[in-house]
Amino acid sequence: MKIVAIVTDIEGTTSSIGFVHNVLFPYALKQIGNFIREHHEERDVMRILVRIGDRTGLALHNTEGFVKLLQQWIREDKDDADLKLLEGMVWERAYKQGLFQAHVYADVPEVLQKWQDRECNLYSFSSASIKAQQLYFRFSDFGDMRLLFSGYFDTTMGEKRDVQTYANIAQAIALEPECILFISDDKDELDAAEAAGMRTTWVIRPQDTSLDPERVRVKTTHPVVTGFEQIEVA
Numbered sequence: 001m002k003i004v005a006i007v008t009d010i011e012g013t014t015s016s017i018g019f020v021h022n023v024l025f026p027y028a029l030k031q032i033g034n035f036i037r038e039h040h041e042e043r044d045v046m047r048i049l050v051r052i053g054d055r056t057g058l059a060l061h062n063t064e065g066f067v068k069l070l071q072q073w074i075r076e077d078k079d080d081a082d083l084k085l086l087e088g089m090v091w092e093r094a095y096k097q098g099l100f101q102a103h104v105y106a107d108v109p110e111v112l113q114k115w116q117d118r119e120c121n122l123y124s125f126s127s128a129s130i131k132a133q134q135l136y137f138r139f140s141d142f143g144d145m146r147l148l149f150s151g152y153f154d155t156t157m158g159e160k161r162d163v164q165t166y167a168n169i170a171q172a173i174a175l176e177p178e179c180i181l182f183i184s185d186d187k188d189e190l191d192a193a194e195a196a197g198m199r200t201t202w203v204i205r206p207q208d209t210s211l212d213p214e215r216v217r218v219k220t221t222h223p224v225v226t227g228f229e230q231i232e233v234a
């Protein structure tokens, strides 16, 4: 069956793991305190703090308590939707101030454009919130890339390593899994997508991993590439 949709992971696939770990997360950790102190009375922020307070027992006026808790969650890389919303707000301000741009590997934009020209619909799938993914591609090294994507998926679809998640994504796109190519740097994610019936390609970025593509290639059923220009879509 012909591939008519492509779903790509971001971290380690379109973009370096280093950027997320060395730039985005340290920035959020450093700035979350000032952000909460300055904006805790704004409606969007307060709404999130109320939800976190309900779950954790923190009183709303305890601003420093929230700061401490959020810093701890960032350090733990806690998978929490409210934390992700707040991080997204912190990053949005930084992107808009031009403090940094989101890393995208140089081979990616041109290939995504080529796929889109062939009327393949493109989607991203990441554990980052949809809002963070949209920000990421809006403020990328290659400018605003959002027009390349038809949609974004986050873990509200399910865990990245669960087979059912990929069935859910296929259903959301309204296509048979066999028509969808999933691209990732993570073997377990690829195995799950394959088990759901999707086509797969394993991206190994030498900048991000010590895996040897040649060694991996002989051991796996997934096609292995080191850049998007090598990905075959047929």
Ligand SMILES: [Mg+2]
Pocket (backbone or CB within 6 Å): 009, 010, 011, 012, 013, 184, 185, 186
């Ligand atoms: Mg990844």
